[in-house]
Amino acid sequence: MKAVFVGAGSLTVMTARSLLKRGHEVIIVEWRKERIDALNEQLDCGFLHGDGSKPVVLRETDPEKTDVLYCLTNEDQTNIISSLVGRSLGFPRVVTKIDDPEFEHICIELGLEDTIIPSRTIGGHLADMFEGRDPLELSTMFRYEARAFSFVAREEDEGEVADLRVPRSTRVICIYRQNQFIVPNESSAIKAGDEVVLITQRENLEALQKQWMRAIGK
Structure with a gap:
């Protein structure tokens, strides 16, 4: 390689x-x-x-x-x-x-x-070491065809998690809102400016990138 x-x-x-x-x-x-x-x-x-x-x-x-x-x-x-x-x-x-x-x-x-x-x-790693933890990097947990994808929510993305238009085999796993970490359910709200993290299949990445690149003219 x-x-x-x-x-x-x-x-x-x-x-x-x-x-x-x-x-x-x-x-x-x-x-x-x-x-x-x-x-x-x-x-x-x-x-x-x-x-x-x-x-x-x-x-x-x-x-x-x-x-x-x-x-x-x-x-x-x-x-x-x-x-x-x-x-x-x-x-x-x-x-x-x-x-x-x-x-x-x-x-x-x-x-x-x-x-x-x-x-x-x-x-973060040094802080975990200080507290005696053995952190497992998230990337090592995504195997085979599983991939993570994140985007910053726009006004048109606002609404409940269940209403977010994403490909099949895609789920919202967490939301970062300012200094807040949110583990959502289907009724959780998505607000403009949120960083939304998805787990999806590798084959969906291109479609997701196109969906959230429209706002910058890509």
Whole structure:
């Protein structure tokens, strides 16, 4: 399998090193030539000197033959733009790193479903460790064809959970409303601005993305 990284920070290096040990192909896109020169001695992978938020640069990595594009620079805006460019070029999967949680709803509204916030993930894990818990990542619980999908509710989505128009084999599993976590039933209300999390079959993801991308002209 092949992975392309935009940005050559510590998270990229650690992830790339693990992938290389497992026999995968890695390409790192970085605009700082001196950073590429330094890493060239550490990592046996491909490097591309350029701005990963520009289509002409990302196109050189051969998107259609790449499995995952990781946008992991130190700038949230750059990661979001690179992710949108990557999606438009045909990368099958795009992972977007953001440090500021304020950008999370924007990523959801833009359809960037694989958004990660490392500081929040690590902070939650450390807090669980402090209390003696052994947390199980949600992603390990979704097996076979099961997938999670989330969206920010619009005014036209307001109403009861039972009235939400979703494909078959799709259920609302939780709602985030401001600082409140809600485990809903069919009569629970959905309000504009809620982050709604669904569990669905993998084959439904495209239809769900189209349904909640209409608001931004996709």
